[in-house]
Amino acid sequence: MPIASDPASAPVPEYAAWRKGVAGVLAKARRVDIAELPEEPEHLLAETTYDGLTVAPLYTRRDELPEQPLPGAFPFVRGRDATRDVHRGWYVTAPVTAADGAAANREILAGLENGHSAVWLTVGDGALPPAQLPAALTGLFFELAPLTLSAGVSAAEAAEAVYGVLDGYSAPDRSAIAVALGAAPLTSRFAGRADIDLPGALALADAAIARPETVRAITVDGTVFHDAGASDAQELGAAVAAGLEYLRALADGRDIADVLGQVEFRFAATDDQFATIAKFRAARQLWARVAQVCGAPDFGDAPQHAVTSAAMMTQRDPWVNMLRTTLAAFGAGVGGADTVTVLPFDVALPAGELGVSKSFADRMARNTQLLLLEESRLGHVRDPGAGSWYVEELTSALAGTAWTFMRELEAEGGYTAALESGLLAARIEETRAARDADVAHRRFAVTGVNEFPNLAEKPLSEAARAAGLTTRYGAAFEALRDRSDAYLAERGSRPKALLVPLGTVAEHNVRVTFIANLLASGGIEAVNPGPLTAEGIAAAVTEAGASIAVLCGSDKRYGAEAGAAVAALRAAGIETVLLAGAAAAVAESAGTQRPDGYLAAKIDAVAALSDLLEKVGA
Known part of the structure; x- marks a missing residue:
């Protein structure tokens, strides 16, 4: 199509014309005739999420949905607060874990x-004793x-200590004081984490309702489902089911508006920015629907606390975590979270592992948000994702799927019944297994781990290898790297594999790059001496x-030279000869000179690399 001289007056191609263009590109890439493609070839470019939602390659007015009400109005998809200070944006916070009241106070004030x-203050269980809360909250x-x-x-005990401080605090409008006590017995039970029991949480809620401040006793912590491997819809659906259980427990003899006012939510934000935007918008819609069914739609605006995903963080090349948390914070902020916490980039590692101070890591996490708020000014627009055909469609689809999952848990008898029967854990495990398989096959990229690994980085300490969340997305590959580190410590060098390029650079470069990247993700060093003659193979084997x-070469080159190269490598003492590509690349006529295995793009890389490490004694 010719380009108009004035871009503003350039004609917009119709959908049919775009589809025709897609068909032409796909036919060329797949080396087929256009007639062999389906009637709607764009569906070949669609992606499917772990919730079974289809993400189309293009969204147009064909996908337009009715406009949602303004922020502050039911169903709160566009935000719970119509009057939020745009100069402040969302609240920026980080966990304070000091075990001494004076130290906690210094950390709090320095952060502010x-x-x-x-x-956000951690109390008890080795952290700050409740009795030291007054000292921590001074000033x-x-x-x-x-x-x-x-x-x-x-x-x-923590609530009583906070109330004691508030009772001595003077404020003209006590309702402007917001406190979340963080009682989370139901979600903590899923995570196997010690917490106050449900009757204790209900007693906290009763006391909170009677306070003149705005106190919420209960936190529904959806991050525990996310960290276990849940999809976005499963995290939302399980959180809503837990919220419903709290409502039922609190509803007897209490005003429903007061009951709804006792619940807040915490969700994980990931580096999939559009999924995160949709998640927080959908979460508000789901809880608003619950409030509507309870007869109090105007009170379905529970606050949301976003915490960047711990599962997406890596131990290897952890500096990349700064990029992940930036995207996550962006998605949470655009999605309308009330409070956002960015985890430090080295959170998956023991303190001091990287040789940087805690204050540096904390400052990087804090400044990630401040740059988004003060330089990008994301908080100046309420619901900036509104009107995006993609965001609106994804929000709607995600809310529907999460509601279906919540109803599945309800059909089991509710959140606790689904927890006790194992249904909730089983559904999440299915998703975790599917994601693990995608990571292992490198369909799900974890930069710095299963893609673009840095094999030259400093080995991790024993403490680092023993620490961390086992359901981190890259955990399986990081375990391979741990084996390589142990091999290095024992023998003074990493496990190695000799690359044997065949033909010209144009013929072998793509596969050489692919194999070097693949091997490095498993902690295996690729030794590339360049193209070799049959006579040079023996010397290269000895040197490596x-x-x-x-x-590594082209399929055509394999047909001509692979058999002889395999024979030369075996004669030189190589125990395992592999080929970069599929088995079909080597003719059956190669006979006994066929490779021992094949490293192609679709293999289970974790299994293949683990096998190679075993072969070399790692």
């Missing part, structure tokens, strides 16, 4: 002076900085000191 706008302006507690089994070799 340097960009935090809310306080705070509670109406300006909301306070969230994570106190576990110490929640009741490897027992594994990989042939």
